Structures are given as structure tokens and as C-alpha cells.
Amino acid sequence: MNENKALPLLFAPLKFGRIELKNRIVMPPAATCLGEDAKLDFYVTRAKGGVGLIQLPPGSVDPASEYAPSVPLYHDQAIPTLARLVDAIHAAGAVVSIQLWHGGRQLHVSDSDTAPVAPSPIAWSRGSRVPRELSIPEIEELIDKFARAAVRAQSAGVDFVEIHGAHGYLVSEFFSPQSNQRNDGYGGDIPGRARFAVEIIRRIKEKAGEHFPVSCRMNGADNVAGGLELDDARAIAQTLESAGLDLISISAGVYGSCPTIVPYVDAPNGCNVPLAEGVKRAVNIPVIAAGRINDPRLAEEILAAGKADLVGMFRALVTDPELPGKAARGEFAEIRKCIACNTCTDALDLGPIMCTVNPAFGREKELAIVLATRKKKVLVIGGGPAGLEAARVAALRGHEVTLYDKKPRLGGQWLLAAAPPHKQEFIELVNYHTQQLDKLGVTVILDKEVSPSLVEEIKPDAVVVATGAVPLELSLPGINHHSVSNAWDVLQGDVETGKSVLVVGGGNVGLETAHFLAEKGRQVTVIEKLKQVGTDMGGTVRFLLLRTLKEYGVTIARSTELKQLTPDGITVYRNGQEEVWPRFDNVVLAVGAQPLNVLATALKDVVEELYVIGDAAAPRRAVDAIREGAETGCRI
Known part of the structure; x- marks a missing residue:
């Protein structure tokens, strides 16, 4: 029985098909580019944190549509590795699904002789490759590939599969009148544009069993001219439900409207909830809402208003894997909120995603908090992002920490990052650290500049210099x-x-x-x-x-x-x-900027254990400075 009085709906169980979720919190699928061990640690940490459903990132159904971080579900060799991950998540207490994916015309094709495929030969942007139109035999073959991929996922132990029908990939392209201009049975009206997905659902049920649940993630709106809009999305959702769909997840955006796929801080919290609500009014199966839902109290409001049945909180669970447990206990001030800075998604251009707010993301074991073998007196000089994180982690490990900052307010350069329009939510990062330092008993002294003589007077065992940087000036005539x-x-x-x-x-x-x-x-x-x-x-x-x-x-x-x-x-x-x-x-x-590290130079011969981090070492991104702060806190 759910006894959570503050958030009764968020922590109410939900049953669909043969699946029962312990709560309504969902971690939707998203690529991470993490290695297998790091990925396992990442998902197990979230499962232990109390999330009800973890949806694994896309599995490719066709070798012609493979991309680096995807699971190759077109081959039986994928089963053992996937099973290891699924078993670990199950053991940690969460239900698991995996997404079935084909990139369609948005696939990055490296072979210059190979064109991507799509419902119609229409490029997604002016500069992208014109795709080759799929023939009906090719469509029928792809339907079978989706079903065979679902059976492989089932063999690996997943509780259900989700068809990726959002964000402008192949299934989404069939839904959209902009990308699907076929005049055969797979285009035209709603039943025609939904037919590809309908036949995938039915084929999966044939091969995996009629009681094996199938979900579909689809757009409530493509947010491009001529693309899918809410009225059509509602009608398509009804058609999919009639075909046996068990669950539907609503998102938005395609590559031509890419920022709406992963909304930035300038988008309102819950920005895609109206789309989910519109679809929910049209169907009788459970609906997942997502898009800038970073607070469990907002999630409860969405459920209470009947706008959705579940809430997708991928980035919120990246920043704080313990969000469900903290929310269940009413510890809202303890939650490390996602600030929608989009560092995570932009990092995918170069490698694994990163998180500005949570430096332990993807390094859960490496940056796990372990009590220090000897309690030390630690002096942190500088209350910017790097210094705040170093102080927090050092205090968590049992050290006696004092933090000085010459300014009257904590935050350092991060206060500048929060100054431009629509970025005021960035200040949540400073608010969280301020609250945590107070809770952990860190002594914070503001409006006071630290000198070498003061350090000698304090006699710390370790000093962290996080004094930041100063802006560069230009010397020009006139x-x-x-x-x-x-x-x-x-x-x-x-x-x-x-x-x-x-x-x-x-x-x-x-x-x-x-x-x-x-x-x-x-x-x-x-x-x-x-x-x-x-x-x-x-x-x-x-x-x-x-x-x-x-x-x-x-x-x-x-x-x-x-x-x-x-x-x-x-x-x-x-x-x-x-x-x-x-x-x-x-x-x-x-x-640009240059390091402010005069104090660090002066302390070299005064302090035995000295760390110089963040911009005081060299100007860098906030995500790197905060991660360095965490690493330093773990090292002391």
C-alpha cells in the first residue's frame, strides 16, 4: 500500500498488461555512450535509488541502421551482454524495457555510396542526404526485423519493448505528413501513416506472445512546418491502441527542431506535458509525459491533473539518482536538480555524456563517497563551482572543512552563468551546495580574502585553492x-x-x-x-x-x-x-580569462597537501571544474 501522503500519486503502483510498476517515475531511454561496465553501474545506481521503470537506450533492429552506442539487437550476440544488464537492474528493484530503433533518413551514413532509407525521398534538412524510398518488400522485411529484435530483447529478460516512433527516426517518419508522402497503403491518411507501426506491434505480439507488452514513444508534435501535429498524433495513438499497444510515451521534436527533443533551460518546466495530456484524452492505455520535469512535486501535479499516468525524468535522474527515495521521504531540499544546461546531450558529439550538476555521472564507482581513513582539517579557498563541490565531498567523507570566499555571496563565476535571460534556474546549483554545506557542518566565511599568513594561522592539513580566474584585458591604441x-x-x-x-x-x-x-x-x-x-x-x-x-x-x-x-x-x-x-x-x-593563482604560488612551500583546481589551475568549463572538485574531495 502506498503511504506517501505528500506525493500519493507519484508513488502509487501502476499495472499495464502483466507489468506492475512500484511507482510512476520513469527513466526514459537516452544514449549515454558509456562502456558496458560504466553503463551497468549507471543504471543499477538509479534502480537502487527507487525509480519504477528504466527504459534502456535504443537497440538497432538493422545492421544498416547501427550507431555506436546502440545495442545490436539485429544479432543474437547482443543477448548475453543485454541480459547481464537487465538482470542487474532487476536485482536492484526496477522494471526494464528497451527501445527498438531504426534511424531512417536521420541516420548518419558514413558510406558515401549508401543513402539512408525513409518512407519518401525527402531529406530532413537542406544539407542532408536525400534518402532512398523504401519498397514494400523492404518495409515488410523491416517489420520482421523489429519483431525479431523484440524476441531477442525478450530472451535477454526485458519486461517489455518500446518502438521508437519519435524524434524523426524511421517510424516517426511514417507518422509525419512532411516525411511520408507515399500514395500506397503505407502513406496518406492516418491509417496509412500508422500502418508501419501497427504491423510492427502485431508482428511482435505474434512472435513474442500476445501478452508480451509493447510500448511506443511518439511525438505529440514534430515542431516543423508540415510535420506531425497533436490532432494527428491523437488519432495515430488511437490506431496503435487498437492494434494492441499497451503503453505510450509522448515526446516532441525532430532533427529539424532538435532543441525541442531535449529542451534547454529557456523552455518551461513540463514543456511537453500539454502534448501528453492531449494524447491521454484520446486513449485508454497509460501515457508517459516527459520534457523538463525536474521536480517530483511538479510530477505529482501532472498526475493529479490527469495529464499523464507516468512521468519521464531522465535528466533529473542523471543529476540525482536518489531522487525517488528523497521525494518519498519529503526531502525536497536534498534533491540535486537538473538545470537543463544541456551539457549532457552536447557532450555526445565527442563521447560519453557528462553532467554539470552531478560529476559522478558515469563514474559512480570511481567517485563513490568513502569515509576517509583519517579526519583532516581542510581549508577550501574559493566558493565557485569547483570549491563548493570539493568542500561538499570532503565533508561527506568526514573531514573538518572550512571554506573562505572573498565575495559576499557563494557561487563565483557561476553567478555570471545564471545572469543571462532565461538562465536564472542555473542558480539552483549554488542553492543546493549552500544547503549541503550547511547540513554537513562546513564553516563558510564570506567577504574575507585569504592570505598566506591566515593559512599559517589556521594550520590546515590540506588546502584546496579554487580562487577562479580574472577576465583578460586588451591593450590597444586609444x-x-x-x-x-x-x-x-x-x-x-x-x-x-x-x-x-x-x-x-x-x-x-x-x-x-x-x-x-x-x-x-x-x-x-x-x-x-x-x-x-x-x-x-x-x-x-x-x-x-x-x-x-x-x-x-x-x-x-x-x-x-x-x-x-x-x-x-x-x-x-x-x-x-x-x-x-x-x-x-x-x-x-x-x-577570455586567466587563472587567479597568486595565492597558490605563495602556498607551495607552506602547505604539504595543496590542490589547485578549477579556473585557478586553468580556465575551463563548469562541468570540468565541478568534476575536478569532486575528484579532489575524494582524494584528500
């Missing part, structure tokens, strides 16, 4: 003729600019500063000496920000370098040619 300031001062509100502003530097800080100023009604021009801007940003975040800057009318000049300022204007070199531009009211520098 710089005194203009009102010149650095981007950090602008973002923290110390500088009020005039109407026209030149931002020098088109990296992350420069572009975010341009957004900050443009929203305040300033006329902003950004110059960058490289050919591209935002090269230090993740792909989806860069795409969104550049689109927003374009909407605000921000001018971006690439391959442009500031050379001189005069009383009447500025001189730049643009594409190798000198140009003279009119004067701007303000010039804002965003040209």
Missing part, C-alpha cells in the same frame, strides 16, 4: 577614448551601458553578454576574430543562442579583429581588410 569594460562586470550589473554596444569576443561569454544586453533593448554588435563564433559551446546551446540573437537583431561580424579605438570610432581588420566603424557608446570585452 582604449582610453571609449567607455570600455569587461563582460563580467556587465553581467553582474556593475556597468550600465548606453544604447549602442560593441562586444569584443564571440565565445560563450561574449554571446551570452550580447543576449543579456539585447534583451535590455541595446543595439549590439559582436566581433570575433575566428571564422566561427561559439566554438567553446555545445551544439544545441549555440544553435539556440544564435537563433535568439538573430531575432533580437544582433549583428555578428566573424573574422573581425579590433585594432584601434579613436575619439570618433574604431578600426577593425575584417577578412584581412581594414575598416573604420563609427563610435559605440560602450565597448565590452569578452576575450
Whole structure:
């Protein structure tokens, strides 16, 4: 019996088919690119944390549609490895499913002689490959491949399978009138566009047994011109239910609207819930809602309003695998919230996903908290992301920790990251650490700069220098003729600019500063000496920000370098040619940072156990600084 009074619906069991879930919390499928052992640790940690259902990331049904992190469910050799993972998750207390996937026209085909396949020969974007239209015999063969993949997954012990019919992949392409313009029985009206999925469902039931549950993840909306919209999604969902579907999961977006697949912080919490609600009103099978649901109280509200039957919380469970247990105990302040910074998804371009908020993601065993063999007196200097995490982990391990920061508020440069429009939720990271340090008994002393003499007076066993960085300045002819300031001062509100502003530097800080100023009604021009801007940003975040800057009318000049300022204007070199531009009211520098590590140098001969981390060692991304803080806390 569910005795949770604060969240009675979230922790109520749910039964569909022969499956019974202990609660309504779902970890939806998403690629991680983790190795097999790390992946097992990752999912087992979440299962132990109390999640009801773990949906494993896509398994390829066809070798022609394989991609690196997918499970090769087109071959029996996949069964033993998958079974090992499934058994471990079951032992930890969660129900397990796996997604069946074919990339369709969105598949990254490396062989130049091989075109991707799709319902119709329509490329997903102007620059992508035109796919080859599937013949009816090929469609029939793929239906059988989906079913055979389901049987392999069943042999590995999964409780059910999910057809990936969302995000513009093959099944999704059949649903969409934009990508499916066939005039045979697999296109046209709703029954035609749903037929491919209907026949997959029926074939799986034939081969795996009619009582083997089948789910489908589909879009409530594609968010592209001519794509699938909610009314059609509702009708397709009804058709799939009639074919024997047991569960449906609602998402949104395709590659042409990629940021809506994994919503950024500028999207409202629960942004796709209205789509799930629309589908739920049309069907009688359980519906999963997902999309920026990072708080169990929001999840309870969604269930209470009858908008969905289950809630997908992938990123929320990445940031805090213990979220279900904490929520069940009413420990909401203890939850380490996802801030939707999209570091996780953008990291997939280079390798395994990473998490800014949870540095132990993917390294659960390596960064597990183990009590120190000897309690030490630890001094952490600097209350930015790296210092906060080092202090938290060191305190968890039993050390006596004191943290100093020369500013009146914790957060360091992360406060600047939270300053641009729509990023205020980033401050949750600082709020969490502040609460944790207080709970763990860490002594926090603000508004006081640490000197070598103070360190000698404190006599710590170990010192962590996390003093951050300072912005780089430019030494240019005539710089005194203009009102010149650095981007950090602008973002923290110390500088009020005039109407026209030149931002020098088109990296992350420069572009975010341009957004900050443009929203305040300033006329902003950004110059960058490289050919591209935002090269230090993740792909989806860069795409969104550049689109927003374009909407605000921000001018971006690439391959442009500031050379001189005069009383009447500025001189730049643009594409190798000198140009003279009119004067701007303000010039804002965003040209990088340099370590602030004078104290670290002075302490080398004073402290035996000394760590220099984060930007104090070298400017770096927050995800790297926080992970270094965790590693240091584990090492002391």
C-alpha cells in the first residue's frame, strides 16, 4: 500500500498488461555512450535509488541502421551482454524495457555510396542526404526485423519493448505528413501513416506472445512546418491502441527542431506535458509525459491533473539518482536538480555524456563517497563551482572543512552563468551546495580574502585553492577614448551601458553578454576574430543562442579583429581588410580569462597537501571544474 501522503500519486503502483510498476517515475531511454561496465553501474545506481521503470537506450533492429552506442539487437550476440544488464537492474528493484530503433533518413551514413532509407525521398534538412524510398518488400522485411529484435530483447529478460516512433527516426517518419508522402497503403491518411507501426506491434505480439507488452514513444508534435501535429498524433495513438499497444510515451521534436527533443533551460518546466495530456484524452492505455520535469512535486501535479499516468525524468535522474527515495521521504531540499544546461546531450558529439550538476555521472564507482581513513582539517579557498563541490565531498567523507570566499555571496563565476535571460534556474546549483554545506557542518566565511599568513594561522592539513580566474584585458591604441569594460562586470550589473554596444569576443561569454544586453533593448554588435563564433559551446546551446540573437537583431561580424579605438570610432581588420566603424557608446570585452593563482604560488612551500583546481589551475568549463572538485574531495 502506498503511504506517501505528500506525493500519493507519484508513488502509487501502476499495472499495464502483466507489468506492475512500484511507482510512476520513469527513466526514459537516452544514449549515454558509456562502456558496458560504466553503463551497468549507471543504471543499477538509479534502480537502487527507487525509480519504477528504466527504459534502456535504443537497440538497432538493422545492421544498416547501427550507431555506436546502440545495442545490436539485429544479432543474437547482443543477448548475453543485454541480459547481464537487465538482470542487474532487476536485482536492484526496477522494471526494464528497451527501445527498438531504426534511424531512417536521420541516420548518419558514413558510406558515401549508401543513402539512408525513409518512407519518401525527402531529406530532413537542406544539407542532408536525400534518402532512398523504401519498397514494400523492404518495409515488410523491416517489420520482421523489429519483431525479431523484440524476441531477442525478450530472451535477454526485458519486461517489455518500446518502438521508437519519435524524434524523426524511421517510424516517426511514417507518422509525419512532411516525411511520408507515399500514395500506397503505407502513406496518406492516418491509417496509412500508422500502418508501419501497427504491423510492427502485431508482428511482435505474434512472435513474442500476445501478452508480451509493447510500448511506443511518439511525438505529440514534430515542431516543423508540415510535420506531425497533436490532432494527428491523437488519432495515430488511437490506431496503435487498437492494434494492441499497451503503453505510450509522448515526446516532441525532430532533427529539424532538435532543441525541442531535449529542451534547454529557456523552455518551461513540463514543456511537453500539454502534448501528453492531449494524447491521454484520446486513449485508454497509460501515457508517459516527459520534457523538463525536474521536480517530483511538479510530477505529482501532472498526475493529479490527469495529464499523464507516468512521468519521464531522465535528466533529473542523471543529476540525482536518489531522487525517488528523497521525494518519498519529503526531502525536497536534498534533491540535486537538473538545470537543463544541456551539457549532457552536447557532450555526445565527442563521447560519453557528462553532467554539470552531478560529476559522478558515469563514474559512480570511481567517485563513490568513502569515509576517509583519517579526519583532516581542510581549508577550501574559493566558493565557485569547483570549491563548493570539493568542500561538499570532503565533508561527506568526514573531514573538518572550512571554506573562505572573498565575495559576499557563494557561487563565483557561476553567478555570471545564471545572469543571462532565461538562465536564472542555473542558480539552483549554488542553492543546493549552500544547503549541503550547511547540513554537513562546513564553516563558510564570506567577504574575507585569504592570505598566506591566515593559512599559517589556521594550520590546515590540506588546502584546496579554487580562487577562479580574472577576465583578460586588451591593450590597444586609444582604449582610453571609449567607455570600455569587461563582460563580467556587465553581467553582474556593475556597468550600465548606453544604447549602442560593441562586444569584443564571440565565445560563450561574449554571446551570452550580447543576449543579456539585447534583451535590455541595446543595439549590439559582436566581433570575433575566428571564422566561427561559439566554438567553446555545445551544439544545441549555440544553435539556440544564435537563433535568439538573430531575432533580437544582433549583428555578428566573424573574422573581425579590433585594432584601434579613436575619439570618433574604431578600426577593425575584417577578412584581412581594414575598416573604420563609427563610435559605440560602450565597448565590452569578452576575450577570455586567466587563472587567479597568486595565492597558490605563495602556498607551495607552506602547505604539504595543496590542490589547485578549477579556473585557478586553468580556465575551463563548469562541468570540468565541478568534476575536478569532486575528484579532489575524494582524494584528500
